[in-house]
Amino acid sequence: MKRPPYGSRPRLSREMAQLSWLASGLAQAGSRMERTYWHGRLQTLVEQLLTAKDDESLNVVLNRLSDSEPVGHDALMDTIESAVESTTTIIDGKPHDVLLIACPLLTWSRYAIPTPTLSAKDQRVLAELLLNTVLTRHARVVVLGMLVGPDQIPREFTQLAALTQNLTQALVNGKAAPLHTQAQEETNRFLSDTRYLIAATAVPKGDALFRWQEPRATGGNSQLNDRADITQLWASTCMPILEPMLAGCRVSAVLPDAFHAACAAADRASRPYSVQACINFLSESIDLPPEKQRAVIGPFHAQRLEEYRIALGPRNEDALYHGVVWPLLGIEDEQTDMVAEIEQVLRAAGVTDIVTHEHRFPMEFCEDCGGPMYANADGELAHLEMPESAAAQPSTLH
Ligand SMILES: [Zn+2]
Known part of the structure; x- marks a missing residue:
């Protein structure tokens, strides 16, 4: 069997090539009239693919565009989401x-x-x-x-x-x-x-x-x-x-x-809701009020900055009791001042002992339980662990 050369990607079908071309055209259009032209054709093709239950073509082109042309990717995603969530009918x-x-x-x-x-x-x-x-x-x-x-x-x-x-x-x-x-x-x-x-x-x-x-x-x-x-x-x-x-x-x-x-x-x-929930949880379940909590914020990277992980534990101790993953969303990236927002959420909730790391942590997960690893105050990766008194409490509501 003839194998494709290393690193080659599957050939685009005719529909996929057209989808990619229309999305790029829409992304680069210089006028509203041109946008209307591209958008109408793109929408028709997307609707045809949805009717044919062809998720694969849509996903393949989205993946390609996200590497090569992010604006085209966003134009296509926008068109797909709109076609998926809206329709017409006779009443x-x-x-x-x-x-x-x-x-x-x-x-x-x-x-x-x-x-x-x-x-x-x-x-x-x-x-x-x-x-x-x-x-x-x-x-x-x-x-x-x-x-x-x-x-x-x-x-x-x-x-x-x-x-x-x-x-x-x-x-x-x-x-x-x-x-x-x-x-x-x-x-x-x-x-x-x-x-x-x-x-x-x-x-x-x-x-x-x-x-x-x-x-x-x-x-x-x-x-x-x-x-x-x-x-x-x-x-x-x-x-x-x-x-x-x-x-x-x-x-x-x-x-x-x-x-x-x-x-x-x-x-x-x-995101801020989860941080608040985590602080309240420690306060209510183990009687650790916000002013006795310490938060450690670490930026976690894969190819690029993916998320901040915020671990909460007792002030003046190394243990990390609970944590929240704060993912980057939409167009947010390293330039977004996310840390200031996270610190503000923590302070508003009453947590004043905040350690913020600037160096990058790898996106590591525990090999046993699959849970995310967090940065501790010393800047090392650590596992979350609730104190034993809390682990003994029932976790199911009857
Ligand atoms: Zn684990």
């Missing part, structure tokens, strides 16, 4: 735009964080709440029957597109959407994690979906269009329904938005 004989939305819930708990299913009544009540707080008055909405964890969200583009289609069907025929296959997966166990309420919303073609798209009404009308106000209203009204389902958890709601935008916002918000 009551009229064309409607449909958008997959996510309502992220940041949670932390000393116990396992559940992934509860929602009764038909809960689904109706939550749909009603979304209409009353986040969505425009002429929107329709249907809610998925489970609060899913990150591992239970479809990973492949075509699986997520199928979820959008299932929820769209549910909107049209008024029946509950079936749970997707990945909903059965186990969730990894973390001290703090995100749960997602997923929904699809439809509006007459071209209409506004979210309240913040509408102009602020003058006079006595109580219409809200400020995102911060809407977040607060959504959080205060959904918590009485969602909190009992997440027994033993502290919960904080992130603004519901288009699926990918909401997930990105949740990833960002979960």
